[in-house]
Amino acid sequence: MLRAIIVDDEELSMKRLKRILSESGEFGVCHTFLNPLEAYEFMKTNQVDVAFLDISMPDINGMKLSNCLLELDSSIQVVFVTGYDEYAVQAFEMNALDYLLKPVTVERVNKTLGKINKKQRAAAVAPILTVLFFNGLKIYQGDQNEAPVKLRSPKTEELLAFLVYKGAVSREEIIDTLWNGLEPEKAGKNLNSTLYYIRKAISASKTEECILAGRSEIRIDESGIHCDLYEFERLLKAIRLAPACRAELAELFKQAEALxxxxxxxxxxxxxxxxxxxxxxxxxxxxxxxxxxxxxxxxxxxxxxxxxxxxxxxxxxxxxxxxxxxxxxxxxxxxxxxxxxxxxxxxxxxxxxxxxxxxxxxxxxxxxxx
Known part of the structure; x- marks a missing residue:
């Protein structure tokens, strides 16, 4: 069963969506928040699979809140809820899973649930890429049973490591970090050519599925990547939540030590x-x-x-x-x-x-x- 939060400053809209999600049978837990800051604090100590976020909220809008939540847990799936269709393009530029127009309907929510389930299934199959950070840097196409990926240069290797490490990062920050001191035009060309060599080494068709390059930002789709650092941080969070079951906590310790x-x-x-x-x-x-x-x-x-x-x-x-x-x-x-x-x-x-x-x-x- 999925765990969800709904954040919306319109109580009626929030209650309607919660009812539809609860009746779908897909969600075991569905917490609601009128205040985005309360949702953020909740996420610090609770595991959530999907966040339904109203875009138009005072002080902290849904777009800003999604960035904050993804910093806490980059595996969370974000669905934006809005009364204005003009926000749809922005939602997808931020790599949201989907967006819902108010008033939400059962039929439209079911389509979103289909996308959620598809993404959950994709996460369960073999990854497109395996990146191991502990005790060095090792990169495999597929899982660890495949041959290691050979990248063209140390800078190509560093760029891939940086992208996986950040999860989502602006092109400007990449250039400031990896090509600091170069003229902007030359640095931009270096970034594009280095990204090309990563795609070539992994195979462009597959890389398109896990390295999403936009005009201003490059984002990693974690559903296509296995990274020991991601898994270690998820285990840390689970341990800090202190599972009630002693056997479960013992298993988490064992897994974290192995990673x-x-x-x-x-x-x-x-x-x-x-x-x-x-x-x-x-x-x-x-x-x-x-x-x-x-x-x-x-x-x-x-x-x-x-x-x-x-x-x-x-x-x-x-x-x-x-x-x-x-x-x-x-x-x-x-x-x-x-x-x-x-x-x-x-x-x-x-x-x-x-x-x-x-x-x-x-x-x-x-x-x-x-």
Whole structure:
């Protein structure tokens, strides 16, 4: 069942659309909002498949709101609702799935539902392109069982990575990021020729389906692309929503750990990716800590050991994590491993910071030696 939100400052119109959607049998949840800001806050902590947005709203119109919602979750499908047919062209320029004219009818909504279902089915089949960001950059036509795509130059590779990373980006921002300093006309030609080489490498007919190039913006259609970064961020969001089912949360931890094969775009000196790389690594470390606490609460200390150890592989100077790891080894009567872990921390702190472990850690170690 699909999850939807309706945002419209006209209450009667909103109620009519909700009734039609509810009676369609396609939607399990359909939340309504008169205030766009409330819808935006709701999206921060809830998963939504489709957003029906009124275009003409005061303060924040539907077009602006759609951009804000897509920044929170780029996989959401947007359907604009309007009383003016003149907005239709604008809606499709923004790559909306569809638009509905007021007053909405059952027949017209059914056509929209057909498009939604088609897109859902397309997302379930093999992707046109697979782009893997973790532990380097790997690109495949189709899935990972296919041969890697060979791109013409490092700049061609960087442009494709940047497009997938951004999801939707203006041509102006692409030029400022990848061809900064060049004359505008020359930079524009470089962008067009580099985009041509991407199409040629992947096969133009298929690329048209997932890389949508307009006059002012280039957008990635995520239904045609599998990207480990997209999936990792979706898993993070699902974990932060704290599923009630313990088994479900354990499976999400497992999937997220499997995806994070190494630092994002490892070995690539892309300035535009550096801040995101640091944030994703920090998000991953926080996820590992959450998983360790989760298994401790479930009396599964041996699994907690694994997650604490993984944190130290990424940040060996985390004395607080070393302390928790050593305490667990002690509780499990694995004294030799506890001492070894202390020695490793002691040596690393001395080499990197010229410091010794803190008092709590030293006292714990002295007890181990007794």
């Amino acid at each position: 994070y094969a190494g630092p994002m775009l490892k070995g690539k000196s892309y300035d535009w990716a550096s801040e995101k790389r640091r944030r994703i690594e920090q998000d991953y470390i926080e996820l590992l800590e959450l998983a360790a606490r989760f298994y401790l609460e479930g009396q599964e200390a041996h699994i907690s050991l694994h997650y604490y150890s993984e944190i130290l592989k990424l940040d060996g100077l985390r004395e607080d994590i070393s302390y928790k790891l050593i305490r667990l080894y002690v509780e499990l009567e694995r004294t030799h491993e506890a001492i070894r872990e202390y020695r490793k921390l002691e040596e690393l702190l001395q080499q990197e910071l010229g410091m010794k472990p803190g008092l709590p850690m030293t006292e714990l170690f002295m007890k181990l030696k007794q």
